Structures are given as C-alpha cells and as structure tokens.
Amino acid sequence: MTNMTFPKIGIRPTIDGRRRGIRESLEDQTMKMAHSVADLLAATLKYPDGSPVQTVISDTTIGGVKEAAMSKEKFDRAGVCGTITVTPCWCYGSETMDMSPDLPHAIWGFNGTERPGAVYLAAVLAAHAQKGIPAFGIYGHDVQDADDTSIPDDVKTKLIRFAKGALATGIMRNKSYLSIGSVAMGIAGSTVDPDFFQEYLGMRNEYVDMTEIVRRWDEGIYDKEEFEKALAWAEKNTPIGPDLYNEDDPNKFTDEQKHEQLVACVKMTMIARDLMDGNKKLADMGFKEEAEGHNAIAAGFQGQRQWTDHFPNGDYMEAFMNSQYDWNGIHQPHVFATENDSLNATSMLFNYLLTNTPQIFADVRTYWSPEAVERVTGTKLEGVAKNGFLHLSNSGAQTLDATGQETIDGQPAIKPFYDLSEEEAQANLDHTRWIPANIGYFRGGGFSSNYVTRGGEKGMPVTMARLNLVKGVGPELQVAEGYAVDLPENVFDIINKRTDPGWPSTFFVPILTGHGAFKSVYDVMDNWGANHGAISYGHIGADLITLASILRIPVNMHNVPESDIFRPRAWSSLGTENLEAADFNACKNFGPLYK
Ligand SMILES: C[C@H](O)[C@@H](O)[C@@H](O)C(=O)CO
C-alpha cells in the first residue's frame, strides 16, 4: 500500500495537579520523560515506507480532566493510533487517563521512590480494568534516581513492543482486504468473514470477480508503456525454466504458448497491483474509476480452479506482489495471499506490519521425522534439524526475498526494502527458476518460482504464524519461532523429487520447549490449525502476542519464553498461573477493539 499517511503514537505526560509547589517541581522531569520516549521511538521504529515513526506530545502536562481532554483533541486531529502515558509521580487516575476505547494504551510509571509514580501506575491500571479499556503497564525493574532522564533497557523493550503493536493496529485500520475471486477449492480461509475484519481489525472487505482481470487485458486497462518495459525485464530476469512436470505430456505447451503465458503473467501482476493501490496513469488514460484502486493493505487471489483451469495460474503475480523489486526497481512489497486465504493474508499482514519485511506464504506440507528421512535417504539428520523438520512449500505467494541471498552480519536474512541492495535483489532473481506449471493441476499453465531458502550455518531465524477462526471462540493465533535450515544435499534431492520439484521450498525447524504443542516437531505439525502458514524473518513471536492482545485475539499455541510475554495488565485479573487460559478469558471478556 503506497502513498498513505501513517498514524502516530501520542505521548501523554501526566502530573500531580497540585499547584504552588508540587506540580511546578515536576513539570520539567515529566515533560522530559515524554521527549525521551518520542526520541526512542523515532530512532528505533520505521513506517513501512522506511520513514521514522512519528509521535505527538500533549501540549501541556496533564494534571486533570481539562488537560486530558485537550490532549485527546490534539491526538484526534493528529491521527494518533495508540497512547503512551508517562509519569514520575502520583497523578489522579481516572481524571488524567485517556478513555478512548478503540485505541491501545500503555502507561510508564517511573520506578523512583521520592515520588509515587508506581502508585499512579497501579491506580490508573485499575481504572482501565474497571472501565474495560485494557492498558499495558510499564514499570522499570530497578529503582532510578529522581533526576535520571534515561530509559532503562527493560522499559525500552516494552515501550517498543507496545508501539509496534499499536502502529500495526493503526496502519491496518480503515484499509481493505481485497478478494480477487472467491473460495478456492473449499479452503475455509478463503470464505472471507467480514465481521472478523470489521470488528477485530477495523478493516473492510472489497471483492472483485476474476473476470476483472480479463476485462482489463481485453480493454487495455493497464499502463502500456510500463508493460513494454516490464515484459523486456521479465524476458531477461525471469526466463522460462525447464518443463519438469510436463515433458512427456502430449498436451504440453509450445514455447510460443509459454511466452504468451509470460505476457499474461506480467499483465496480471500489474493489474493486481493497480487493483490494490490504484494507479494515476489509468486516470490519464480515461479510466478514473479504476485509477482509484481498492485501498487494499492485503489481498488474495482465488486462482484454483475456475481461473487456473483455463488461464495461467497466479504464481508469478503472487510471487512478485510479495517481493520488493521488479521492472520498477526496489520498492515496498504487498501482502498477497494464494487461494484467497484471507486468514493467512491476515497472518502475513501482522508479520509484515511488525517487521516491514516481505512474507512467505506456504502450504504446511510435510513433517519429516528423522526416522523417515533416514529410511528414504540413508542419512541420519544432525545439527538443528536432528529432530526432524517441516517442509513448507506452495507454488504461489512466497516472496522472492526468501532465497537466503540477502544477508545481515553475513547470515541469510530477509530485509525491508529500504535496506536492500541492488546486488541482493539480483541475487534473489539469479537463484530463482520459473518452472512451467504442472498441467495436471493447472490446465492453463503459468510458472512457479522455484528456489530453496538458504539457512546458513546457524539457520535463518523465522517465525511461522497462522490465524484461525473457531466457531464459538472467534479468531485465534498460533505462533512458532524456529529456523529455516539447509538440508544435506542428497536429502534435499530425494525429498524435493518426491514432493514438488518446481516449487519453492523452505525447511522449517520450530524451537521445542518440551511441553504443549512444542514437545516435538511432529506436535507442531499436528497442532497447526490449517493448511497454510505465514512465515516471517526473525523471532517475532513476542511482538505477535502483544499485537494479538491489543486486538483481543487469543494465542492458542506459541513457543515464546514467558518472560517476553507482554499483554495488558488486566489479563492478570483473569489469572496468573495459566496464562493461556487467562488470555482466552481476557479476549472474550473485553471483546474486539471495534464494533
Ligand atoms: C495444486 C494444489 O491444488 C495445491 O495448490 C493445493 O495442495 C494447495 O495449495 C492447498 O492449499
């Protein structure tokens, strides 16, 4: 999603309202705390376009209800999507708090002992709980001196984790999920649930039939100049690869037919982008309505089967939509799901908004036990993969940035577009083949990207997430942190041949904890809620858990250490011993963020 204005974090310095000494003595310190938080967020966090995150600070410290109202007015005008209240002292709980029920809130109560900042923190969090407007409490672990304006590391971690979740919530709000087509092959995630998008994400749903693509092809509703450039680029950078699946098929396509398919794939990519973002060029051509786009922050393409039984499949389009470069150079990726799996698109959207990195959409295809690998290949797995692995593979919407050719500190990584070099983008392309689709599955042809994610010596840290809808509960999130790993060459060759040799592959090893769904790699597979997963670079489970709690989506399985879990304080009111049950109860009790 391009050309958007981003929401901001509002910072509220609250203060003891007593004039004639108390308030005056605290003004400076209180305002300084607000500025240190603003500086921290601007220096640490970036919007999806790479610009630094912006904050708004209340014009005055807030000692009572009038100043709280003035601050709220300012925040509403500025487009604030979450508030952080800071204070070193006692203030008046319900008189100074921000009561916006549809915004996430956090409060940092300074851990000093000269003034009762922690007492205010506890009082205002109680008010939040009592009013059903949950807020995150931040209380530094170690006492600071009264004149210390620094932010301790534990406080920083929580401020940043909260701000990431609040910003993700704010950025997706009022945007659309665009379905291109409807339900693919009975996949539940592609039966779009508008109530979920509206109430939990604050989003709306847009729908276009897949015939819209044909209309735009036939009536020439795409930028012709861009298309010429794009096709020349595609012929050079995405050459059609060997026909692995169809060599012996009497119905296999000729080279001319395959070239026509590449033409169609390039046009599909441009059209999907225009459908999501709009395109001013279309207005110049007289297509003003089409030029607007659907304000989509995420989208999905049904593809199978009505489209793919007749036209080239969506793999090429999906791969490029999720990637950060094409004929226009390096740019922001889109969030684009195969099979119109709107729930996997949502998981990708969460991952993306927390990291600004492009996402892997994959089938959670096969659990390979060490025993099965040894039986089939004669090789005993060692190292990170010694307990087995999950083979993640789907022909379509897997970012091309996941080849493992991008690096951070010499290790394979997936980077945001603003950190990506031309060489890395080119290396990804050079490591990707474009394999003609298996015409048994895809009668209309098309091309799948084909590469293996390189994990490197230590494995690439990744997190797999999945949002599911469960009748009676609503949405639930599952999160598995782990590593994308390299397999010994002979193991890969044998496994690849008997799976889908023309699709991209990521071999995933979740981190085991010894309990629940993380007792074994098999248990992770066995507890996964659907056929797809959304895989992000990095270990982002703690951020996902915080975001889910803001949206009141319970997490039904995760392998994040308990010390990293950060949820609103009111969650403890629902239980402190069994955090999973407390999470379910809290999400149910407080209900979705929107109506
Ligand atoms: C080609 C097949 O229909 C696959 O696309 C299918 O197994 C899936 O991806 C299901 O999610």
Ligand SMILES: [Mn+2]
């Ligand atoms: Mn699939």
